[in-house]
Amino acid sequence: MADALTVDIVAPDGKVWSGAASRVIAPSVEGEIGLLANHEPILSVLRAGTVRVTSGTDALEFPVTGGFVSFDHNTITIVADAVSTDED
Template sequence: MAATISVFIVAPDQTLWSGTARSVSAPTVEGSIGLLAQHEPVLSVLRAGTVAVVADDGARTELPITGGFLSFDEDTVTIVTDPGSGVAAAE
């Protein structure tokens, strides 16, 4: 079984997605970032775009965001998005 990461994607008023995943990609102000287990710690500002999560069962979820920030440390990624962000497509 592939190594997984814990993912928490939240807006100020709700949790948009949480669980374990194989990978997460997100649009940062410096370009796209892809995160896998054992990635070095990172803190980044997000720009408008789409966060893609590949869950540990292989299901893909895409969430449009308007901005926010991302924190990754010890195989846990937390993404805090601006109000109005949400799920666009799953699977």
């Protein structure tokens, strides 16, 4: 299946990652949320945990300390309080 989602992950200090994906799993305060193309619109608060993005053959992980996730029209925006990356 081709990548069908547009994903933006941002933190207070700027954009962390942006690109196409086929799946995103995010740690919501109500449990993990799995998002695929054509999912129902959602807005949820994130808890500390790991956002997992499947982009092509890559499996990316972004540890977050909290924030929120928004999904609408196959676009996912994750606004994190802080994100840990390999460069940290």
